Amino acid sequence: MAEDPTAAMAKECKVRLKISDDTIFEVEYAVAMQSQMLKNALSDTGTDGTVPLHNISSEIMAKVVEYCAYHVNAANTISEKDVKIWDQEFLKDLDQATLFNLIMATQYMVIHNLQDLICQTVADRIKDKSAEEVREIFNIQNDLTPEEEEEIRHENQWAFEEEGWPEIQEEVRLEG
Amino acid sequence: MSGGASGGGSNPNRISSGGGGGSNGNSGGNLNNNNNAKSPTAPKSKTQSKSMRMRMFPTVLDDKLSFGIWMTLKSAIQEIQKKNNGGLSFEELYRNAYTLVLHKKGDTLYEGVKEVIREHLEEKIRIDVLNSLNNQFLQVLNQVWSDHQTSMMMIRDILMYMDRIYVQQCNVDNVYNVGLNLFRDHVINHPSIRDHLRHTLLMQVTLERRGEYIEAHWIKNVCQMLVQLGIDRRSVYEEIFEAPFLEQSAEFYRGESQRYLNENCASTYIREVEQRIEEESKRAQRYLDAGTEQKIVHVVEEELITKHMTSIVEMENSGVVNMLRDKKVEDLNCMYRLLCRVTTGLQCIISCVSAYLREQGKSLVTEEEGGKSDAVQYIQKLLELKDRLDIFLVKSFNTDKEFLKMIAKDFEYFLNLNPRSPEYLSLFIDDKLKKGTKGMTETEIEQVLEKTMVLFRYLQDKDVFERYYKQHLAKRLLLNKSVSDDSEKNMISKLKTECGCQFTSKLEGMFKDMAISNSTMDEFKSHCNNAGAHLHGVDLSVRVLTTGFWPTQSTPFKTILPIAPRSAFEVFKKFYLAKHSGRQLNLQAQLGWADLNAVFYGIKREEPDPAQMPNTKYLNDPGAEPNSQLTQDQPRKHIISVSTHQMCILMLYNERDSFSCQDLANKTQIPEKDLLRALMSLAMGKQNQRILIKSPKTKEIEPDHIFTINDSFTSKLYRVKIQAIACRGESEPERKETRSKVDEDRKHEIEAAIVRIMKARKQMSHSSLVNEVTEQLRTRFMPSPVIIKKRIEALIEREYLARTDLDRKTYTYVA
Numbered sequence: 001m002a003e004d005p006t007a008a009m010a011k012e013c014k015v016r017l018k019i020s021d022d023t024i025f026e027v028e029y030a031v032a033m034q035s036q037m038l039k040n041a042l043s044d045t046g047t048d049g050t051v052p053l054h055n056i057s058s059e060i061m062a063k064v065v066e067y068c069a070y071h072v073n074a075a076n077t078i079s080e081k082d083v084k085i086w087d088q089e090f091l092k093d094l095d096q097a098t099l100f101n102l103i104m105a106t107q108y109m110v111i112h113n114l115q116d117l118i119c120q121t122v123a124d125r126i127k128d129k130s131a132e133e134v135r136e137i138f139n140i141q142n143d144l145t146p147e148e149e150e151e152i153r154h155e156n157q158w159a160f161e162e163e164g165w166p167e168i169q170e171e172v173r174l175e176g
Numbered sequence: 177m178s179g180g181a182s183g184g185g186s187n188p189n190r191i192s193s194g195g196g197g198g199s200n201g202n203s204g205g206n207l208n209n210n211n212n213a214k215s216p217t218a219p220k221s222k223t224q225s226k227s228m229r230m231r232m233f234p235t236v237l238d239d240k241l242s243f244g245i246w247m248t249l250k251s252a253i254q255e256i257q258k259k260n261n262g263g264l265s266f267e268e269l270y271r272n273a274y275t276l277v278l279h280k281k282g283d284t285l286y287e288g289v290k291e292v293i294r295e296h297l298e299e300k301i302r303i304d305v306l307n308s309l310n311n312q313f314l315q316v317l318n319q320v321w322s323d324h325q326t327s328m329m330m331i332r333d334i335l336m337y338m339d340r341i342y343v344q345q346c347n348v349d350n351v352y353n354v355g356l357n358l359f360r361d362h363v364i365n366h367p368s369i370r371d372h373l374r375h376t377l378l379m380q381v382t383l384e385r386r387g388e389y390i391e392a393h394w395i396k397n398v399c400q401m402l403v404q405l406g407i408d409r410r411s412v413y414e415e416i417f418e419a420p421f422l423e424q425s426a427e428f429y430r431g432e433s434q435r436y437l438n439e440n441c442a443s444t445y446i447r448e449v450e451q452r453i454e455e456e457s458k459r460a461q462r463y464l465d466a467g468t469e470q471k472i473v474h475v476v477e478e479e480l481i482t483k484h485m486t487s488i489v490e491m492e493n494s495g496v497v498n499m500l501r502d503k504k505v506e507d508l509n510c511m512y513r514l515l516c517r518v519t520t521g522l523q524c525i526i527s528c529v530s531a532y533l534r535e536q537g538k539s540l541v542t543e544e545e546g547g548k549s550d551a552v553q554y555i556q557k558l559l560e561l562k563d564r565l566d567i568f569l570v571k572s573f574n575t576d577k578e579f580l581k582m583i584a585k586d587f588e589y590f591l592n593l594n595p596r597s598p599e600y601l602s603l604f605i606d607d608k609l610k611k612g613t614k615g616m617t618e619t620e621i622e623q624v625l626e627k628t629m630v631l632f633r634y635l636q637d638k639d640v641f642e643r644y645y646k647q648h649l650a651k652r653l654l655l656n657k658s659v660s661d662d663s664e665k666n667m668i669s670k671l672k673t674e675c676g677c678q679f680t681s682k683l684e685g686m687f688k689d690m691a692i693s694n695s696t697m698d699e700f701k702s703h704c705n706n707a708g709a710h711l712h713g714v715d716l717s718v719r720v721l722t723t724g725f726w727p728t729q730s731t732p733f734k735t736i737l738p739i740a741p742r743s744a745f746e747v748f749k750k751f752y753l754a755k756h757s758g759r760q761l762n763l764q765a766q767l768g769w770a771d772l773n774a775v776f777y778g779i780k781r782e783e784p785d786p787a788q789m790p791n792t793k794y795l796n797d798p799g800a801e802p803n804s805q806l807t808q809d810q811p812r813k814h815i816i817s818v819s820t821h822q823m824c825i826l827m828l829y830n831e832r833d834s835f836s837c838q839d840l841a842n843k844t845q846i847p848e849k850d851l852l853r854a855l856m857s858l859a860m861g862k863q864n865q866r867i868l869i870k871s872p873k874t875k876e877i878e879p880d881h882i883f884t885i886n887d888s889f890t891s892k893l894y895r896v897k898i899q900a901i902a903c904r905g906e907s908e909p910e911r912k913e914t915r916s917k918v919d920e921d922r923k924h925e926i927e928a929a930i931v932r933i934m935k936a937r938k939q940m941s942h943s944s945l946v947n948e949v950t951e952q953l954r955t956r957f958m959p960s961p962v963i964i965k966k967r968i969e970a971l972i973e974r975e976y977l978a979r980t981d982l983d984r985k986t987y988t989y990v991a
Contacts, residue, residue, distance in 0.1 A: 040333035041266040052267045108274060110336065 015042065016050040023058050024050065027065055034068045036110035055108055060101050066090070067114050091121045096137065237279040245272045246284065250292055252334075256327045257296045269334040282342030289335065293355055297324075297362045305363060309372050314394040317373070320363070321401045328355035353407055360405040360412060370416060373398070377417055378424055384459065385428065396463035403465050410467065418468055422475050425456075429479035437484060442494040443507040446514050449480045482518045489515075489528050496528045500568065508572035522578060529568075530582050536561055537590030541597065551603035559627050562587065588634045598641035599911075601631060606648040609664060610657045621663055629670050639925075639956045640918050642679060645671075647727045649683060653690055654719060654767045661687075675955060685725035693719040700751055714744040720752065720761070734845050735765050735820075738827040766850065768820035771895075772827075774867075777811045777887045812890070816867065817897040821846050821854040826867065834884035837877055852877050857898055859883055865898055926959055926967045931976055934989040942968075942985045 015032040017025040032038045041051050053061070067090060074083045091099070099118055106115040126134050135142055144152070252269050255261055276285045301320050308316035332339065332351045339350045349357065364370060377398065380390045402413035410418075432452070436445045453476050460469035489496045489511070499508050515521030540557050565583050573579045591597050605628055608621055616624075635641055652658045665687070672680040697717060704711065737745070749761055818826065824844045828835060835843075841851055855877055859868040868883045929949050934940065940948070945968070946961050953959050968987065971977045980986045 037270060037336060040336060041270065044261075044266050044330055044333055052265070054267075055271065108271075108337075110340070 017061070018050045018052045019056050019058055019061050020054045021058060023061075025058075025061055025065055027069070028072070030072045031065065031068045034071065034111055034113075036112075038109065053109070056105050057101070060098070060105050063090075063094075063098075063102060064105055064109070064111070064114070068111065071113065087117055091118065096122075096125075237275070237281065242276060242279065242281050242284070245276055246281075246288055248272055249276075249285070249334075250288060253289065253292050253331055254296070256330050257293075259323065259327070261330060266334060270337070273335050274337045277338050277342050282338060283346070285335075285338055286342060286346075286348065289331070289351065290354055290358070293328075293331075293358050294362060297358055301359075302363050302366060302369070305369055306366075309368065313372065313376055314391070314398060318394055318397045318401075321359075321397070324355065324359055328352055331355070356405055356407060364402075364405060364412070364416070374416055374420055378420060381421065381459070382424070382428075392463040399463065399465050410465070413465055418465070418471070421464075421468070422471055425472060426475050426479055429476055433480050433484055436480070437487065440491070440494070442488050442491040442496070442511070443499070443504065445488055445491075446507070446510050449476075449514055450510060452476055452480065477517050481514055481521060485515060485518070485521055485524050489524055496525060497532050500529065500532050503564075505568065505571045508568060509574075512573050512576070522576075526578055526582050529579070530586055533561075533565060533583065533586045534590055537586060538593065541590050541594040543594065543596075551600035552607045554600045555604035555628070555631070558591070558631060559624075562627070562630065584634065587631070588636070591631065591634045592636040595637070595640075596911075598635055598637050599644045599914075601628060601635065602641055602644035602648050604628060605645070605667065606652065609659055609667065610652060618660070618663065621659075622666065625663070625667055625670065629674060632671075632674065637918075637957045638675065638679075639921060640914075643727070643914060643918055643921075646682065646686075649686060650726050651767065653686060655769065679956075682725045685722060689721050689725060690719065693721075696720060696752070696755075699755075700748060703751055704747075711744040711747060712740040714740050716741070716744045716748060718745070718748050718752075721764070735824055735847075736843070736845050737763075737820075738824060741770070741823070765820045765846075770818055770820060770823040772816045772818060772823060773813065774816050774826075775811050775813050776889045813894075814889075814891060815895040817895065818858075819854060819898075821850050822858055822898065825851075825854060825858065829885050834882050836879070837881050837883065838879040840883065841879070855883060861899060865896070867898065922957060922959065922963075923967060925953060925956070926964055927971060929953055930964070930967060930971060931989075934977060934987065937989075939980070939986060939988045941983075942987070945987065 013029050014026045015029055015038070017027065017032070017038075019025065029042075032042065038051060056064075070086060070090075071083075074086075078086075094102075099122055103115060103118050103122075106118065126137060129137070134140075249269060249272050252264050255264060273285060276282065301324070305313075305317055305320060329352070332355075335351050342348075343350050364373070377395060380395055384390050399413065399417065402416055403410060406412040406414075429452070436448050439445065453473055456472050456476050457469055460472050464472075496508070496511065498504075499511070512525060515525050537558070540554070540561065562583075569575060569579050569583065605625065608616075608624055608628075632638070632641065649664070652664075658664055668680050668683050668687075671683075700718070745763065752761060753759065816826075821844070824846060825840055828840065828843055837851075837855065840846075840855070841848065844851070846854065855868070855870075857865070859866060859870040860875075866886050867889060869886045870877070871882050871884070874881075926949060929952050930945065933945065933948050933952070942965075946964050949964050950959055950961075968977065972979065972987075975990055977987045978990050980988055
């Protein structure tokens with residue numbers, strides 16, 4: 001297996017990614033390098049061939065490539081604030097299914113920043129939702145008996161109290 | 177995400193293209209068929225749009241399938257190990273591993289991989305290495321290691337998912353480290369291999385030390401391998417190579433040190449040591465691990481330097497002392513550098529140099545009993561010693577601070593061994609500041625004075641120096657011997673910087689007096705002209721000195737001056753006292769001088785007919801007695817420059833030609849020792865200086881010896897200066913006197929210090945008081961605790977201090 005010593009030359013190359021429905025995505029070397037797995041694959045096998053990625057649909061692949069292409073340049077040229085805005089836009093209208101597909105894809109391909117971004121988005125979506133609603137979203141079967149449920153709710157009551165600790169608030173005011 | 181129960185399973189049998197058998201494409205991502213573009217494969221039980229559908233996982237990867245996957249991977253790994261990886265698809269293997277881990281078969285995979293690697297190492301690699309033990313061992317070892325690294329990296333890449341997920345979760349070693357551990361355990365730590373490796377490496381080093389050529393890069397690679405095999409610790413490297421290496425080296429250098437010592441020459445020894453250190457350093461850099469360099473250098477230092485440093489430093493005929501004597505600056509520098517490397521080395525060489533310096537210094541300051549040292553030579557030699565040491569300091573010892581300290585301490589030590597050092601130092605400076613200093617330029621004088629200041633700092637009894645300096649300065653100023661005012665002022669400002677104003681205020685006062693005297697004299701002259709005062713033919717010049725600034729005569733003045741100068745002085749006195757009322761003027765005879773006009777009549781004691789010499793001013797011969805004439809030579813006139821005492825003596829010879837010593841004493845009332853000194857220089861100096869003839873011609877002067885005018889006095893010069901007897905130092909009694917004055921002053925200073933301190937602190941214990949006093953006075957002199965105690969007692973008596981009732985050792989201030 002050849003290593004990749006002539007990195008400069010390789011940068012010019014395009015990498016061919018063949019996905020499940022035999023569509024071929026051609027991306028630039030730098031873009032592909034955002035994926036750790038692709039990086040290893042290419043260094044081990046060389047850039048000549050096509051890398052097959054059977055797990056991934058074209059729609060998901062498109063999204064991934066879009067993200068990676070943007071972020072290749074983002075590091076150097078675009079301000080952090082703008083990048084954040086773009087990221088939010090990128091994920092805004094995606095439905096949950098797509099999101100989860102994306103997560104699986106990024107985990108497979110080892111793209112850290114995108115994975116973190118998506119997970120964060122999902123987390124935001126279930127924030128402040130009741131248990132029922134979360135179950136709906138994730139389609140989880142409720143396997144707790146009513147007693148168990150009551151008990152758990154009771155134990156965690158404190159986290160739901162809004163008023164916090166009024167005494168301490170008073171003290172703070174006094175000291176301040 | 178828990179495996180949901182929604183919807184039926186999607187068929188696990190969809191075979192993805194391009195993959196090896198059985199991989200379940202739908203582990204994870206969409207199993208892509210053209211059928212489902214966007215929506216999940218699971219049957220929709222609820223609305224699609226916003227709600228999340230669980231991915232349809234095959235809940236169970238059945239064993240047969242997973243075994244199949246594993247076998248694929250296993251054979252792939254084995255191919256990689258055989259360097260046959262060309263035909264493998266990275267992505268497929270990666271996906272296989274991914275699948276297994278995802279379906280909770282991570283441990284099977286992990287253990288399986290471990291087993292494959294171990295098998296390969298044990299059954300192939302180790303055997304290869306064992307076969308090469310006597311045939312290109314290092315080469316083969318290097319090769320298998322390199323191969324191992326490459327294959328492990330590839331294996332790691334395809335198993336990356338397992339590394340990230342399974343390894344993290346179960347907290348086991350990652351794949352690469354697993355490979356390292358296995359290599360270490362099954363190849364390197366195999367007894368034969370390990371021992372042979374160690375032996376080979378050590379042998380190579382030994383060969384190189386003997387000067388043979390070796391293949392260094394093999395060793396370098398092997399060392400790096402050993403380091404890497406320790407993963408985060410150097411223990412493998414240390415155990416297999418470094419520790420035995422250091423031990424072998426220590427033994428080697430033990431032998432070497434003996435060999436070098438036997439050559440019995442310190443300078444060759446140190447050069448050889450330097451060379452060896454250099455060599456070992458380079459070797460370590462070339463092919464050993466970075467951390468070894470320091471250790472091996474330390475070993476060399478230990479064996480060659482630390483263990484033998486005393487022998488080298490003190491080696492006979494070539495040790496440090498000899499180097500100092502022979503001025504071997506380079507050798508000393510080399511020695512210094514070497515000894516600095518080890519902790520006690522610097523101390524060793526410092527003590528040796530210090531001992532030498534003290535010995536040298538001591539021999540310079542020690543005088544024979546009763547012998548008179550030449551002060552200028554004394555100081556000059558000390559300055560030269562300092563210069564020599566300074567050269568060593570800079571060139572050999574790199575201006576090391578410890579050496580600076582040592583030199584200062586040693587100089588302080590031996591300079592103060594001789595109590596006459598302050599006096600001599602003052603005399604030396606006096607010599608430089610007097611006229612006729614053999615044509616030294618201002619800058620040269622400046623440099624010399626700067627160096628003397630260095631010695632001054634080492635003096636303990638600075639107040640003794642002050643006293644002498646005052647005396648000498650007074651002489652210089654009054655006898656007009658100063659080479660330049662600027663140099664004098666320069667010297668004083670140096671002393672001021674060193675010791676503060678108190679030291680120099682009196683000296684500056686002396687200068688002021690001189691200036692004032694000059695202007696007073698000008699006024700006096702114009703006064704004389706205006707008032708027509710008559711000075712009895714004496715060209716008078718008076719210097720008015722403020723008492724207290726100038727060193728005073730102990731005995732009051734009772735010498736009888738000749739009439740003419742006496743009357744002239746009275747005129748001046750009247751003038752001065754009219755100007756400054758309320759002052760008192762006392763004549764000080766020991767520092768005056770006079771120019772006399774003298775006529776020498778030739779061999780016979782005769783006097784000329786006054787008529788024959790109409791032009792001469794017989795200033796000092798108002799009552800010349802006529803004698804018979806018959807001279808054979810022409811009478812010769814000279815101006816003689818003499819001291820005041822000598823003037824008194826010589827003026828008497830206008831009455832008679834000869835006097836006895838007792839006569840002279842009676843008539844002039846000059847104190848005895850001054851009289852003797854004056855007579856000595858008049859009668860017993862060099863031939864062309866003998867104004868008087870002494871009979872009998874012995875060396876001592878007794879009261880009944882006769883002194884006669886020497887009419888056959890001749891001199892090439894018209895103006896003859898009668899030299900005072902060279903008083904390079906005081907005589908014993910004078911010295912004692914000065915000493916007692918110093919002690920007297922010190923008493924006062926100590927008492928003043930005590931009172932000052934007690935006034936501020938109100939109460940102090942005895943020991944802290946003594947410390948405080950010593951601290952305050954140390955710039956002038958070192959008071960001894962005994963003397964301080966005496967002064968405290970005296971002050972208690974005079975009720976300045978009191979002892980407290982509770983504690984006899986504490987004092988209070990009595991207001």
